[in-house]
Structures are given as C-alpha cells and as structure tokens.
Amino acid sequence: MTTSEKPFDLAHRLAPGAEDAPAIAAPDRTVLSHGGLRRLIQETVSRLNTLGIGRGDRVAIVLPNGPEMATAFIAVAAAASTAPLNPAYRDDELDFYLSDIGVKAILVGKDEQGPSVEVAERLGIAVLRLAVPEGAPAGIFTIEGGPVRPPVASGLAEDSDTALLLHTSGTTSRPKLVPLSHANLAASAAHIGATLGLGSADRCLNIMPLFHIHGLIAAVLSSLAAGASVFCTPGFNALRFFQWLSEAKPTWYTAVPTMHQA
DSSP: OOGGGSOSSHHHHSOOSOTTSEEEEOTTSOOEEHHHHHHHHHHHHHHHHHTTOOTTOEEEEEOOSSHHHHHHHHHHHTTSEEEEOOTTOOHHHHHHHHHHHTOSEEEEETTOOSHHHHHHHHTTOEEEEEEOOTTOOTTOOEEEOOOSSSOOOOOSOOTTSEEEEEEOOOSSSSOOEEEEEHHHHHHHHHHHHHHHTOOTTOEEEEOSOTTSHIIIIIIIIHHHHTTOEEEEOSSOOTTTHHHHHHHHOOSEEEOOHHHHHO
16 A cells, blocks of 8 residues: 555554554553554544534643553544643643643643643643553553533544644743644654664664654654554653563664763
C-alpha cells in the first residue's frame, strides 16, 4: 500500500501493526497490542465526542511520563487537537500556556489536585480525568468527567486537522504556538522509521519526556507507524536504565547527549 492509499485516521496511520503484535509496553505491566491500541483510539474518540469534544477543539494533556501519556496523546489527537504540557509547570506558566492555546478541556490523572487543576478551574476550563483500570495492559485508560458542551459527532480527525500544538522555547522572545497537522506527524514518523530502518520486530526504549516532540515523534510515533513497539518508562533515570534494558530488551533507544553521557 502506498502512502497516498493509506486511510487518513490515526488508528491506521500510526498503529498499523498486526492485531496481536506488541505496541505499548511499560515496567511491570502487560503489553498492549496494536489491535488493542486501535480499539482504545476508537473508544476514546467516541467518548470525547459524547462529552462534546471533537475536531478543532483543543485539549491540554498534563500527565506524567509513561504508557498512558503516550496512548492519551495518540487517542485524543484522533478526535481533537492535543497540547501536551510539562506536569512540572508552575501556576503562572500553566496560566500562560492554557490561555494562549485556548483549550476547551484539560486531561489530568484521576487523583491530580495540583496547579494544573487549580488554574484550569480558575480559567473556566473543563477538567477531564484519566483513570487506569486495575490490571489493565500498559496504556489502557478511560476518561472521567462531565460534558464540556452538547455531544458532537465529529468522528476521526483528518490529515489537515491539527494534531499537536507546541510552543517554541521562547529564549529570545515570547513563546510562539506551532500547530502540526496529522499529515505532518505521519510524515515525520515515516521518515524517522525509514531512516532508522524500523520494522515490526523492533522495540524502542523511551526515556524522553512525552511533552516534547523528541519523545512523542522520534520514539513513540515512529515505532507505532512501523508496526513496532515502544517501552514507555517514567522518564530518564540513570540508576534504572540497565534494569529497563534487561526488562524491555529493546533494539534501540533515543536520548539527548547528557543522558547518553550519564
């Protein structure tokens, strides 16, 4: 199948692996298959549409590194536009980013009560909570919360829709909002996979933050687009790195120079 013949939705473009092939793994968790990931995407899109969130709406995701952060990004982006934010942001930083992005809702952990919730409520932004069923495979979640607005029937996003919203670093001026479409992400993931020669037998060990494009695209999306799998850790930890190598048995990992040096 050529690129032009591929279906437009994320369920096919970024999770094309065999039904039972591994897709998402994590420390001490059972593995989520590509088939399971596709079903999670469809269920999440349906759930968000029921809550009144659909194509063109912006949802901030403030979750710690791990398998649910990876799958929440993919699944929410299949219905709306995502804005992953650093969970360590302070009150004033969250106020700026949430306001500048213009989000309809924020997705946080089930028990989160920190600044992200406080700022969202102050700004009148709906708070949705991600819950992980006990014993569920890595990456499986449900979304709890009341309707943001009347239900919509937008269905799956298309290539030209915005999938990811990121800010520039702001080192020389005010951070600027950069929208990336589904087509942008699919092309980037495919190019990285081709450059690295990724195949269905590969597994990436991800230690990069999933609120940055490096972890999201270079590690997670490139792996899934190749029908491969990604082992999602809680983040970089030099003391646990070799333990994760033994558990995950990855064929590759990606990191920044300071992590390699450590």
